[in-house]
Amino acid sequence: MKILIIGTGYVGATTAMVFAESGWQVTGLDIDEAKIERLRQGHLHFHEPGLEELIDKHVRSGRLLFTTDKETAIAGHDIIFICVGTPSRPDGSADLRYIQQVAADIGHWMNGYKLVVTKSTVPVGTQERVTAWIEAAQRQPHLFDVASNPEFLREGKAVEDALRPDRIVIGTDSARATEQLLTLYQSFQCPRIITTPRTAELIKYASNAFLATKISYMNELAKLCDEFKINVNAVAEGMGLDPRIGPSFLQAGLGYGGSCFPKDVSELVMTAREQDVHLHILEQVMEVNRTQYAYLLDKARLRLGDFANKNIAILGLAFKPDTDDIREAPATRMIHDLLLEQANVSLFDPVATLPAHASYGAVTECSSAEEAIRDADAVILCTEWAAFEQLDWESLKGLMRQLNFFDGRNMMDARKMREIGFYYQGIGNDY
Numbered sequence: 001m002k003i004l005i006i007g008t009g010y011v012g013a014t015t016a017m018v019f020a021e022s023g024w025q026v027t028g029l030d031i032d033e034a035k036i037e038r039l040r041q042g043h044l045h046f047h048e049p050g051l052e053e054l055i056d057k058h059v060r061s062g063r064l065l066f067t068t069d070k071e072t073a074i075a076g077h078d079i080i081f082i083c084v085g086t087p088s089r090p091d092g093s094a095d096l097r098y099i100q101q102v103a104a105d106i107g108h109w110m111n112g113y114k115l116v117v118t119k120s121t122v123p124v125g126t127q128e129r130v131t132a133w134i135e136a137a138q139r140q141p142h143l144f145d146v147a148s149n150p151e152f153l154r155e156g157k158a159v160e161d162a163l164r165p166d167r168i169v170i171g172t173d174s175a176r177a178t179e180q181l182l183t184l185y186q187s188f189q190c191p192r193i194i195t196t197p198r199t200a201e202l203i204k205y206a207s208n209a210f211l212a213t214k215i216s217y218m219n220e221l222a223k224l225c226d227e228f229k230i231n232v233n234a235v236a237e238g239m240g241l242d243p244r245i246g247p248s249f250l251q252a253g254l255g256y257g258g259s260c261f262p263k264d265v266s267e268l269v270m271t272a273r274e275q276d277v278h279l280h281i282l283e284q285v286m287e288v289n290r291t292q293y294a295y296l297l298d299k300a301r302l303r304l305g306d307f308a309n310k311n312i313a314i315l316g317l318a319f320k321p322d323t324d325d326i327r328e329a330p331a332t333r334m335i336h337d338l339l340l341e342q343a344n345v346s347l348f349d350p351v352a353t354l355p356a357h358a359s360y361g362a363v364t365e366c367s368s369a370e371e372a373i374r375d376a377d378a379v380i381l382c383t384e385w386a387a388f389e390q391l392d393w394e395s396l397k398g399l400m401r402q403l404n405f406f407d408g409r410n411m412m413d414a415r416k417m418r419e420i421g422f423y424y425q426g427i428g429n430d431y
């Protein structure tokens with residue numbers, strides 16, 4: 001079985017790698033010539049630990065090919081994974097225009113039976129719409145199935161998650177599609193859920209929204225912990241030992257960002273609203289997350305009086321460590337507000353950079369943490385890069401103008417920071 005992956009972004013590139021690793025012949029198709037050219041040389045256009053090496057390995061072995069030729073690619077493959085982006089519209093609902101375009105291309109160029117699988121995160125009911133779009137574009141009738149097979153990859157851990165998933169969800173109404181997908185995933189050791197397309201689509205949204213809920217819940221509790229001088233991490237540890245709760249995703253901080261959680265929660269809320277169902281809890285999850293960065297910024301403002309002409313060092317820009325992704329990153333909101341309030345902002349992130357955008361013109365991007373904190377009136381740590389743990393604040397403090405440390409990821413030991421002379425504020429990790 002030869003596999004075609006349409007869309008070679010984050011999900012597509014990882015999916016292509018996974019199937020090549022499993023021994024299948026894979027082709028990646030994209031409309032972006034430059035992206036395809038780089039992939040043909042074994043290079044990725046984004047940062048993801050370990051992925052480039054595996055893509056390069058399979059490009060060299062000939063198991064992984066890349067093309068921009070839709071017609072030949074669609075005609076030449078019977079299994080097609082749709083991995084294109086589903087951005088949010090301004091109202092928070094999913095924009096399916098890229099999925100629709102791909103479905104129309106498949107319908108137009110198909111020359112026999114095709115199994116079409118959506119990997120992209122799509123709202124409930126999309127499988128039915130893709131089916132209709134393919135049908136409408138067909139030049140002559142050919143049989144096809146559309147299945148839903150969502151991915152659960154975390155950025156920065158995509159290789160690990162993709163090669164060792166904790167479950168494979170297959171949503172289909174066709175025995176033929178089920179059989180083919182089970183064969184494709186035969187080498188994987190994890191539970192398989194075979195269900196309806198709508199259920200599969202909802203499993204993905206419901207999982208991400210639940211994880212986002214855990215985070216917002218802890219972020220609210222952290223504020224209470226600050227008032228009572230309780231360490232939220234200790235509370236999380238005590239909660240997490242209950243197997244019904246589990247220890248993960250209880251880390252309070254500046255809130256969730258990235259390409260998935262913010263988008264998926266708002267899309268689920270919108271999908272529900274279209275059915276006249278109000279997901280009140282998720283609406284509040286979004287609101288807590290939207291304002292979470294401001295909680296720490298308010299603390300910093302209170303301490304400094306105001307931000308005008310203050311030197312603020314931001315450590316970490318990416319929405320989380322081990323990625324260069326800054327989509328919905330709390331640091332970008334922080335920087336935006338600081339600039340509005342006339343602060344001098346210097347920034348260091350080991351990998352991520354600000355886009356060339358006029359609104360960020362005033363930010364000084366530094367090549368080391370030392371450079372960023374020189375003459376700073378305050379440090380605001382926004383991303384928990386492991387490298388920040390190695391920083392020796394005892395010796396670095398001499399570089400700063402005032403010893404104020406606002407820890408948006410509770411990375412530091414509050415007591416130790418205070419012992420070496422810092423005014424230290426985390427998110428509920430006071431004790």
Ligand code: UDX
Binds near residue numbers: 215248254255256
């Ligand atoms: C997430 C899901 O984990 C993944 O299954 C899905 O396919 C895509 O969305 P990702 O966005 O890569 O993956 O990041 P993840 O590691 O899940 O973190 C999401 C955000 O939540 C980050 O901003 C992170 O900083 C934040 N987070 C996570 C917390 O604030 N606290 C936590 O305890 C965990």
